[in-house]
């Protein structure tokens with residue numbers, strides 16, 4: 054038994070296409086301890102979204118294993134929360150009712166009253182107090198993404214998977230959301246996997262950044278971010294951060310085949 058909440062071991066996966074198998078992941082190794090937050094970066098199309106589906110149990114790998122909390126993942130998991138680039142909120146429901154949606158699907162021991170209190174608490178945490186009764190179209194893109202984060206956490210998942218959740222937001226809104234993420238994690242501890250193409254975002258939010266190689270993706274490089282816990286935007290302008298961003302940019306160039314791999 055390992056101490057890791059998420060353990061991805063030797064995962065290989067290919068999609069069957071009309072022109073034959075498309076190998077997407079090959080030799081993926083990722084371990085995330087309980088309460089850890091890992092960012093995954095890599096070239097476009099290398100298999101990052103495929104990875105999120107494997108963790109959530111929406112797909113099974115051809116080879117290798119995905120373990121969550123000591124259990125082999127074989128089917129979809131209610132203990133996983135997910136948020137994507139486009140927060141798909143239902144327009145005919147209020148923001149509060151959108152956030153409460155997973156509680157209608159995932160079994161819960163919370164009473165109706167507790168469910169509503171929890172949703173309201175999460176909305177307040179992300180700065181959406183007073184917007185509970187609005188419809189999604191009445192909110193800005195950043196506010197909708199905040200509501201979507203609340204929805205992905207409302208059923209107290211063990212694991213939160215974020216697939217480029219801030220990719221469509223403007224730079225300032227995105228930075229606000231990063232800080233909200235730290236605030237959320239302090240109040241509502243979870244184990245997280247963040248897929249992103251924003252290297253600043255990866256070092257601002259994660260304890261560890263995993264660089265995937267080009268397709269078929271394997272774990273190419275792991276950066277230990279030496280800034281534990283919450284941090285503020287100023288951290289991104291330090292020499293230490295600049296150095297980490299340099300290393301990551303170089304690794305991405307290797308993954309894209311635009312720079313030769315470093316000598317081992």
Ligand SMILES: Nc1ncnc2c1ncn2[C@@H]1O[C@H](COP(=O)(O)OP(=O)(O)O)[C@@H](O)[C@H]1O
Pocket residue numbers: 068069070075077096097098099100101102103104
């Ligand atoms: N259901 C599918 N069937 C066939 N090919 C797919 C399917 N889903 C994704 N792919 C292909 O697999 C590769 C990896 O996809 P994806 O995991 O979405 O990459 P990323 O999220 O890193 O951009 C891409 O080339 C994509 O076109």
Ligand SMILES: [Mg+2]
Pocket residue numbers: 101102103216
């Ligand atoms: Mg993707």
